[in-house]
Structure formats: C-alpha cells, structure tokens
Amino acid sequence: FLISFLSSLIVFLLLLLFLKNSIFSYVVENKIDAYNKAHFSQLVLKNYKLKGLQTVCVDSILVLLPNDTFCVVENLSVRFNLFKSIIRNLSIKELQCNNLKLKIQKTDSLDSFSLLFKLKKNYTTDVDSVNKKPFYQKRANAIFNVLFNLLPEQATLKNIEISLKRKDKLPVRLTIPFISVQKYLLKMPIILSDNNIQQLFNLVGFINPSENQLFLKIANRYNEKEYLPGFSDIQLKTHFNTSFFSIRKDYDDGKVFLYGIGKIENLFIQQPSLSYQAIHFDHLQLNYRVMIDENSIILDSASKITFNKLSFRPFIKYLAYPRKVLTLKLNEPLIDAEKFFVSLPKGLFPNTSTIKAKGQLSYRLFFELDFQQIDSLKLESELISKGLYISSYGDIPISKLDSDFVHVVYEKGVPVDQIWISYANPNFVPLEKISPYLRNALLCTEDGAFYWHRGFIPEAFREAMIENIKRKRFARGGSTITMQLVKNLFLNRYKVISRKLEEMLIVWLIENSRLITKDRMFELYLNIIEFGPGVYGIGKGSHYYFNKKPIELNLAEAIFIASIVPKPKYFMSSFDSTGTLKPQVKNFLRFVAQKMLTKQMITEAEYQSFIPEVELKGQAKEKVIDRDKK
Helix, strand or coil: CHHHHHHHHHHHHHHHHHHHHHHHHHHHHHHHHHHHHHECCEEEEEEEEEECCCEEEEEEEEEEECCEEEEEEEEEEEEECHHHHHHCCCCEEEEEEEEEEEEEEECCCCEHHHHHHCECHHHCCCHHHHHHCCCHHHHHHHHHHHHHHCCCCEEEEEEEEEEEEECCCCCEEEEEEEEEEECCEEEEEEEEECCCCEEEEEEEEEEEHHHCEEEEEEEECCCCCCCCCCCHHHCCEEECCEEEEEEEEEEECCEEEEEEEEEEEEEEEECCCCCCCCEEEEEEEEEEEEEECCCEEEECCCCEEEECCEEECEEEEEECCCCCEEEEEEEEEEEEHHHHHHHCCCCCCCCCCCCEEEEEEEEEEEEEEECCCHHHCEEEEEEEEEEEEEEECCCCCHHHCCCCEEEEEEECCEEEEEEEECCCCCCCCCHHHCCHHHHHHHHHHCCCCCCCCCCCCHHHHHHHHHHHHHHCCCCCCCCCHHHHHHHHHHCCCCCCCHHHHHHHHHHHHHHHHCCCCHHHHHHHHHHHCEEECCEECHHHHHHHHHCCCHHHCCHHHHHHHHHHCCCHHHHHHHECCCCCECHHHHHHHHHHHHHHHHCCCCCHHHHHCCCCCCCCCCHHHHHHHHHHHC
C-alpha cells in the first residue's frame, strides 16, 4: 500500500510540475478577467510564467485607464516564500524589476486614482454607493496590505519614473535610479525635476511587516536658491535639512487607524505672493492619530502639531458621504504668551514676532463647511488674554498712535507720500472737523458696528468666506475699520497673503490693549486712507473732489466719497461721459441714505430732500474731462 501511495504521489507531483504553467496561466487569466470586468481600469500581463514552484516572471504589466496608460512594469521577477504563503498570507521573499513607469494625471476631466478604484455599475447592487461612497477604509487597507504584507525581504528595482501632470501646471517627474531592500532596510535616491530644474533627495527607511510599521528619513541635497520643480511659475522655493516620518497601521471594526510622527527640521519656504520674506520653521512636527472609515477621514484631537516652541491639538474631519462636510475644531485653553510670540515665523509675522510678552492666551476655533450648502458655513473664533502683559511691541509702534508721528505711504513697495499725524499739520483734520454725514456714511458702508465690536465682526468674516468659496478666489475680505487702519498704518508696503494673518493679530492687540480710543482710531483712519489716485487723507480728498473742507461736505457729497473708498483709484467709473453719476451709483447713494435714516443718522426731512447727485469742482473734475476727451 505504501509503495502504491508513494508512486501515486510521485505521479501527481510530476503531473503538477508538467502542467504548472497551464494551471498558473488559467488562474491568472481568470483573475485578470474578473478584475477587468469589474473595473474601469484594465490590467494586461504579457509573457508571464511560473519558474519552479515559487518564482513568477513577467515581461510586462500594463494598467490602462480610459484614453491613457497609468502604469507600465517591465522585466518583473517575484520569488515567493512558499511555506509562509501556504500557512499564512501571501509572502514575497525577493523581487526584481528593471523598469517601472507611472503616470498620474489630475485635470478637470481626469483623475487617475479615482478611475483606478472605480467599479462598473453592473458589479454592484447599490449604484449610488459606487457613484458616491468613497470606501476610504478599503482603499487605505489595500494600500497598506500591499506595503506590509507583500513587501519583500530583498528587492532591487531600477529605472523608476513617476510623472505628475496637473491642469495648467508644469509636469513634474520623480525619478528613482534604484530602490534597494535588504532585510527590510530601504535605500533610494530621489530626483525631482521639471523641464528646467532638478533636485536630489536621499531616502532611507525600515519596514516592519509583523508590526505594520514604517520608518523613513529624507535628507535634502539640493540648492535652496532653486525653485521647487513644477512650481517655478509661481516662484516657489522650499528647503529643509532632514525630515522623519513614521507610521503604524491597525485595522479594527472595519476601520483603519494610522499612528505616527512627521517631523521636519529647518524648513524654509519662500513665495512672493505668500510672504515678502522667507518663512522659516526651526522645528515642525506632527504627532498624528488618523481614523479612516467608509465615508470619512479624521485627524482626532489626540494628534499634536508643534512648530518652534508652540503646540496645539486640532480635530479635522472630512466626510464625503452622504454629504461632503469639512469640520475643524481647535481648543487651546492655556497658551504661554512668550512662547506664542517667539514661535511666530518671522516670514509670516515680520512685525509681531519680536513682541515681548508674559501671561497666557486662550484660543478656540470651530469651522464647519457643507459643500452642498455653502451658505450654512459655521465659523466661531475667539482669542482671549489671561493676565497678558506686553513689555515691548517690537516693530509695531502701537504705543505711539495717541501721539504725533510720521506715516509713510507705500505703493507697490515704493514710498509715495508722507503724512504728518499731528494737529499742528494743517492737512490733518480732527474728527470733530469732519462732516458727520461723511463719518456716518462710512460707518454705514464700511463698518456699522465699529464703536461696539472688538476689531472683528464674526458674521462679516463668515459671509466673506462664503463668497470667496463660491467664487473660488479671494473676492471679499470682511475688513472692519480697525483692520483697514492696521493695514494702512503698518502693513501697506507689501500686498501678500500672510499680511492678513498679521493684520488680524495686530488688530487684536490694539483692541485689547485699549491704548487708544475708538474716536482716535476713526480719526487716524480718515486721515491716512486713500480717497483718490494718490490722494491720502480726507483733508486732501474733500478738496480733490469738491474744493471744500471736510466739515463743509453735504449729504450727497459725503455718501459719494464713502462709496469710492473700496476702490479710490477708479472713482471715474462712477461718472458717465457728461460727468453725471451713473444710474447704479445713484441707486447706491439712495441705498446708503436710506440706511442712514434707518439708523437715525439723518432726519426724515434730510432724507426727503436728498438728491443723489454731485458736482465735481476740484482736480477730480479735470480728470473726468480729460478722460472723456480721449
């Protein structure tokens, strides 16, 4: 019997060896066919075979997307750990590959990764789920299973090229001459390039498949004076010395949990529209805990972000189904004031990073945006001082605002005028010598709650944010008079995005320090803002338009001047070829007058006698006449 059994076993094994490639081809073809029937992406294998019982060789692998090729792999050889693959999960012992090309496109009509995972309608019982549910946990689990379960102990990959094509942007290439894995120790050089610029990084790492852990360290080897490849069109430069990243993955109750650290030392960022100075972080670190379920990705409040000497714990959630909702929460009850100001990056806060302070601050933020109901946006933000004492305001002369000083006006970084802020200056107009009509008109058009708020109007911020999101650009600022004063006094030299951050901080300092009154703020505002092309201060402004002193302005003239404050250089657009106010401008003047009546800033008799017409008499009249001659 034993001899008969052994003979049968030998025959079976010989038959198996003889037919192994036929069986292997049959299994592979069925798997490929099943994948291709279910997915929009298509998988093609050319000239594949099984060597022995544990090595697979493939001449080429193609992953095709509609009208494009996503991935090409050539000369692939994979040797499996047969024993581990049989008793546990599939295990790769060694991998060799000579060429790998990956093309990622992100345009209005094409998103490579979305198409890669997208299923055809016929292969689900819930069409809506396919079209809307992102199945984030399945995607994340699939990616990490490949990383941790299929990672070979030994590997050599050569000639890897990943290209990224974005809408209206330079294409970016990631070239990796080789990837070496020896007992899960990873080494690779990385060349990042576009058509003109090339930068080099060195990456080393260690992967622990049994613990689902990954550790990476990247050293920067390029010149920080060069632009970041793919971003030279926006003049972006960035540089760091070293960065470290770790990740550990758990899977529990249908959810993926990711834990780890991301750390960058000496990060440098420079971009002209972001900041006029380089932004520098000595130390930037994220200790994160991320939960990924079927429909959402959450960075929970156990995570901690540290930059320089400041730390905070954010909560961020992106829900993709059944509605797309982004939620951000931040609650920091105790912030050391000294560490706060010392930690401010000088490039983002050039004037306030030198402030010396003691005491504590408290900050709370709640932001929620439903992308299908943008008007329902929720925004709550509050910064509170607790025993705050400022010994030095650094480069901001806030303490001088209640005395005489010289204000320099800049346009495009060039000084164009000087205003002597002093009652001794005949062009400086005290608040009480400015027409109440103008003061009240400006309060109606610019900041109706100026005398009651603390520098900010949360609802105005919320409405501005809603409009900016709808228009997909910065179209409205939600600025108060205090914010406009700060912008013109301290930050008018450079028009960069970071200016808004510092503007809000300086406004908070002025309003909370109570060093000057609201009347003084309003007086400074009226004497420094632009009222026409190169015309600064209401003293010059009232003469420019009407050859009058500010106290002599009538109701229509006052409302007209208030109406052009948002765009003073373009005041001529308010007039037609005859020098008469355009109908839409007249309607606006009527609207403001009605608002002033409602707020009891003018009487019923003044409103009834109001005529929305003005007669230019100053230099402005000559400008309009010269325009019409052309």
